[in-house]
Amino acid sequence: MDTTAPLVELDEQGLAALVDALRQRGYTVIGPTVRDGAIVLAELASAEDLPHGWGVETEAGTYRLRRREDRAAFAHSAGPQSWKTFLHPPRARLWQADRSEDGTVAVREDDEPPPRYAFLGVRPCDLRAIAVQDRVLTGGAYTDPVYGPRRAGAFLVVAECTEPGGVCFCASMGTGPGLPDGSAHDLALTETVEPDGLHYLARAGSPEGADILAELPTRTTDGARARAAVADAAGRMGRSMDATDLRSLMAGTMTAERWDQVAGRCLTCGNCTMVCPTCFCTTTEEVTDLTGDHAERWRRWDSCFDLDFSHVHGTGPVRSSARSRYRQWLTHKLGTWHDQFGSSGCVGCGRCIAWCPVGIDITEEVDALRAEAAAPEG
Ligand code: SF4
Ligand code: SF4
Known part of the structure; x- marks a missing residue:
């Protein structure tokens, strides 16, 4: 990665262009959207499907949507799902078998290639969770046959967290709200709400991320407001855990x-x-x-x-x-x-x-x- 390259940002049209570019490359774009009274993760047809203007209130045993006064798309903490829903699905058929008229049984493994997912809006804590599942499901002698191919084809767009929830404690676990150094990802965004609209500080984390970012309409920035928003979020966690030993x-x-x-x-x-x-x-x-x-x-x-x-x-x-x-x-x-x-x-x-x-x-x-x-x- 060229750390001397000037920082760039997208505006709302640039974010829309990112979703379009990912779809044009054949990715099934999954991201946050409002459904059934919650912000869930589902396929996005365009950036318009993002939860613009919605936040959430969370407490122990409580999760509620709330309207925001701005159009922020990523100003909400974790919803009921995580990316494991797509990488390690709740139900997966492993094989099926049919008995023919002569009594023989033919067994077929389900080895259809999975969709190529692009995950838009992965929080740093959830990026760490993916790394944990990588270790569990692909880090041993055997690669999980369901998780492995899904994970190998996935394109990860991080959204750093600027709006922690009442039950969040990633800062005390060292997993957020900013993107920890060395985290594997393709693109990282940081959303700020400015008088002239939404801004997204954007950094590439992989060669493919750099290729896509180069196609998008960007402008240079010093990134100061985005960094300040993430630093402020670290001080507004609803909870903490003493992780000592x-x-x-x-x-x-x-x-x-x-x-x-x-x-x-x-x-x-x-x-x-x-x-x-x-x-x-x-x-x-x-x-x-x-x-x-x-x-x-x-x-x-x-x-x-x-x-x-x-x-x-x-x-x-x-x-x-x-x-x-x-x-x-x-x-x-x-x-x-x-x-x-x-x-x-x-x-x-x-x-x-x-x-x-x-x-x-x-x-x-x-x-x-x-x-x-x-x-x-x-
Ligand atoms: S969510 Fe977990 S801790 Fe809470 S009641 Fe159910 S099993 Fe128990
Ligand atoms: S706070 Fe920790 S234990 Fe609870 S759901 Fe998140 S990762 Fe799992």
Whole structure:
């Protein structure tokens, strides 16, 4: 990357041209849009589909859209979905089989090439979440056959965060609101609302990103307002988490009383795992048609809050209590994830706080576990 190149920015027409350029290159452009009372991620036909003039209010167990007085397109924090919906889909057919009249069975793998996605508006915390899933699903001896091809073809346009939500704590996790150095991406944008309209500081992060940026109508800028907006956002996070030595903290909590307290509230619904951009567990199921001549194997998201998740043949579920299931989720996410994958499994997006129906707050639970560990015995 040429770090001496002058900084450039797009205006609203330039952003529209970016969406058009990506579509012309054959990408299915996915980005934020308003649907069903939330800002969701869906295919964009044009930049007009972005949530111009919408923000959100989030708190524990709460998510609401709110109107803004400006036309900002990226002035909202995380919604119910993350990019894993597209890279690691909730349901994926793995193979199907048909029995012919002579009784032979033909099995076909589902190996259709996936869409080439361009993700527009990836927050830095979610970019880190993609990196975490890269490590889990492509970083070992085997590349996940569903995730790998989708991820390999994806073009990532980051939108730095200037409007953190009430449940966000990426600043304390070192994952945002600005783009951390060395993050793999193709383009990075920073939106500012100026008297003459929307401005987007734009930087290329890959050769293809540079090619596309060179096609767009840009003008030079010093980038000062964009940088100030991101720095200001870091000071307006709704929450924080003390991330000091979480691995050791979690390892020492096996018998903590706090697990009983949280188990008294947790419904074991699994919402937190569904919305979490790093949770990756799946199960498989077979379905047949009524004749029994056609069968399919599907993979779908699973949750460690599901009773069957820890079912051992002949024994039953190893984690039958809410206490043991919540403890498994938190100690894996913040503790043993380090042993398994070399990083935390939490990027501070706050989704599990907003979408928990009873408002259980991961930052509050960590504070409580830390306080219990520090309390004198007796
Ligand atoms: S912590 Fe909240 S979202 Fe997660 S399983 Fe319990 S009740 Fe559901
Ligand atoms: S644990 Fe919660 S805050 Fe952390 S990445 Fe998952 S959903 Fe986001």
